[in-house]
Amino acid sequence: MMLAAGDGAGASIFLELGIVIVGLALLARIAIRTGFSPIPLYLLAGLVFGAVRDTSFSQDFIEVGGQIGVILLLFMLGLEYSASELSSTLRSGFRAGVLDALLNFTPGLLAGLVIGWGWLPALLLGGVTYISSSGVIAKVITDLGRLGNRETPAILSILVIEDLVMAFYLPLIAVLLVGGGLLAGLSSVAIAVAAAGVALVVALRFGGIMSRAIFHRSDEVLLLSTLGIVLLVAGAAEELRVSAAVGAFLVGIALSGQVAERAETLVMPLRDFFAATFFVFFGLQIDIGELPGVLPAAAAIAAFTAATKIWTGVWAARRIGVALRGRWRAGTALIARGEFSIVIAGLGVAAGLDAELGALAAGYVLILAVFGPLATRYSDGLVDTVRLRLAVPP
Amino acid sequence: MTEVEETPLPGVGVRHDFSTKSGSRVGVVSHRTGCRELMLYSEDDPDACETTLRLEEEDVRVLADLLGAAHVTESLAKHIQHEIEGLAMSWLRVSPDSPCAGATLAEIGLRTHTGISVVAVIRDGATTPSPGAEFVLAGEDTAVVVGTTEGIRRATELFQPPLDR
Numbered sequence: 001m002m003l004a005a006g007d008g009a010g011a012s013i014f015l016e017l018g019i020v021i022v023g024l025a026l027l028a029r030i031a032i033r034t035g036f037s038p039i040p041l042y043l044l045a046g047l048v049f050g051a052v053r054d055t056s057f058s059q060d061f062i063e064v065g066g067q068i069g070v071i072l073l074l075f076m077l078g079l080e081y082s083a084s085e086l087s088s089t090l091r092s093g094f095r096a097g098v099l100d101a102l103l104n105f106t107p108g109l110l111a112g113l114v115i116g117w118g119w120l121p122a123l124l125l126g127g128v129t130y131i132s133s134s135g136v137i138a139k140v141i142t143d144l145g146r147l148g149n150r151e152t153p154a155i156l157s158i159l160v161i162e163d164l165v166m167a168f169y170l171p172l173i174a175v176l177l178v179g180g181g182l183l184a185g186l187s188s189v190a191i192a193v194a195a196a197g198v199a200l201v202v203a204l205r206f207g208g209i210m211s212r213a214i215f216h217r218s219d220e221v222l223l224l225s226t227l228g229i230v231l232l233v234a235g236a237a238e239e240l241r242v243s244a245a246v247g248a249f250l251v252g253i254a255l256s257g258q259v260a261e262r263a264e265t266l267v268m269p270l271r272d273f274f275a276a277t278f279f280v281f282f283g284l285q286i287d288i289g290e291l292p293g294v295l296p297a298a299a300a301i302a303a304f305t306a307a308t309k310i311w312t313g314v315w316a317a318r319r320i321g322v323a324l325r326g327r328w329r330a331g332t333a334l335i336a337r338g339e340f341s342i343v344i345a346g347l348g349v350a351a352g353l354d355a356e357l358g359a360l361a362a363g364y365v366l367i368l369a370v371f372g373p374l375a376t377r378y379s380d381g382l383v384d385t386v387r388l389r390l391a392v393p394p
Numbered sequence: 395m396t397e398v399e400e401t402p403l404p405g406v407g408v409r410h411d412f413s414t415k416s417g418s419r420v421g422v423v424s425h426r427t428g429c430r431e432l433m434l435y436s437e438d439d440p441d442a443c444e445t446t447l448r449l450e451e452e453d454v455r456v457l458a459d460l461l462g463a464a465h466v467t468e469s470l471a472k473h474i475q476h477e478i479e480g481l482a483m484s485w486l487r488v489s490p491d492s493p494c495a496g497a498t499l500a501e502i503g504l505r506t507h508t509g510i511s512v513v514a515v516i517r518d519g520a521t522t523p524s525p526g527a528e529f530v531l532a533g534e535d536t537a538v539v540v541g542t543t544e545g546i547r548r549a550t551e552l553f554q555p556p557l558d559r
Contacts, residue, residue, distance in 0.1 A: 002415065037514045048488075056499075080405040081404055081405050085402065085404040085405070086404075088402065089402075089404050125436055134405075134524070138405070145433075145443060145446040146442070146443070147403070147406065147409075147423050147431060148421045148423050148431060148433040148435075148442070148443045148446065149441055149442050149443055150441035150442075151441055152403065153401050153403060153404075153409075156403055156404045156405060156406065157404060159404075159405070160405065261426065261427070322441045323439070323441055325439050325441065325442065326441030326442065329442070345504075352451070380439075380442075
């Protein structure tokens with residue numbers, strides 16, 4: 001099909017995709033030059049592209065690519081943490097995790113209800129405001145040379161727990177989105193959560209065996225085996241109504257040791273490509289005309305949940321004996337929301353929920369993915385200024 | 395004894411830090427990828443790093459060699475790193491001028507003379523675990539030995555040049 005000479009449709013697909021990808025490359029350049037996360041730029045690109053051009057040709061590709069992007073995002077998220085790290089962090093950071101959930105999930109949930117959306121979109125908005133962007137935050141911490149800082153373990157353990165919560169939250173949402181009566185819904189939720197729990201335990205117990213079975217010294221074999229398994233499990237999970245993303249996440253957790261390290265380097269470029277596709281796809285689905293209308297609400301929720309994240313980080317850092325400046329570095333670092341907020345909102349949009357949810361989530365992430373890194377970069381200076389004004393001892 | 399604190403960094407690796415005798419706080423972040431970051435904590439803000447030095451695996455080896463070599467020659471008898479109820483383990487550098495350089499382990503007769511065992515020999519970054527009696531030691535090798543504190547002290551002397559300096 002693609003090789004057919006003079007095939008107009010084929011040529012147009014390449015042209016369209018080429019324009020999109022060259023555009024993304026330029027945006028990524030700008031993002032790196034200015035030290036920002038490219039995620040809000042990709043979103044904007046999707047929004048603008050959707051507004052100016054009817055993407056009839058590449059729509060299918062971008063849609064499937066976007067879904068693969070979600071799967072790979074979650075897979076790499078699971079890959080990042082070993083099973084032992086997950087269980088030890090769960091023990092040490094449990095209280096900070098609970099506070100994080102209370103302070104950051106509740107505002108989104110309530111805002112959704114106040115807007116008058118009903119429970120389901122409100123639950124999704126809670127997820128959007130709850131989950132910090134581990135991608136953006138990890139990059140900011142590295143870029144600012146804060147990896148060795150004493151507050152950093154507090155930040156990382158909150159991120160780990162958020163990711164674990166996702167393992168239960170996503171299947172729950174997936175089941176609720178499929179619908180059905182309340183009772184039927186509740187029983188499928190129970191099944192989904194139990195399935196995620198069992199899979200997690202299996203991953204923790206037998207991950208080593210699985211990793212050894214997959215390992216191969218050829219990069220090619222390893223890449224294909226990993227991708228194949230991730231897609232298979234994701235597909236199976238989707239069949240069982242446990243969200244493809246969760247399946248991929250669990251495969252990521254199950255893989256460990258040498259396989260995990262190599263798979264991480266091998267899958268990373270694919271993840272970057274498909275994740276960018278996903279952000280564009282998400283932007284495409286949103287009517288740019290809706291954005292100005294929801295922006296005030298998005299800004300208000302963003303301001304409030306930035307404050308609650310700061311509170312969470314300050315509390316968690318104080319608990320491990322970090323002083324004032326470090327506490328604020330931790331708090332401000334956690335503000336950034338990004339890829340996973342969009343993943344959650346994307347699930348709702350794909351299920352045909354209230355169109356406002358997508359636009360609101362986009363606006364919200366646009367604001368916080370930019371503001372979060374900025375806030376943490378200048379937090380030391382701000383804390384010092386305020387401290388001098390108020391003459392607070394360090 | 396300097397106390398080294400270990401802190402896991404989920405998703406990244408592990409951080410070790412300690413205070414130097416002069417009171418500076420030094421930390422090392424070991425990434426799972428193998429690279430290291432050496433950092434010096436700030437005096438005004440003890441939670442933050444003032445200087446960060448990123449070291450690839452190759453750099454780590456060079457720096458460890460530089461620091462380790464000086465350490466071994468300077469602290470001879472004090473060089474006992476781990477002690478478990480009378481049993482000590484140590485890393486001993488074989489001086490090229492030592493009578494042991496070029497001799498097999500059987501010829502040196504470490505176990506008969508000092509009662510210690512050579513668990514491994516590190517040469518040019520490669521490790522030979524449990525070397526046999528016919529293993530020939532060379533100058534600049536590092537022998538990992540286990541035995542009594544006294545035995546290790548005597549082995550340390552054996553691995554040095556003869557007592558003229």
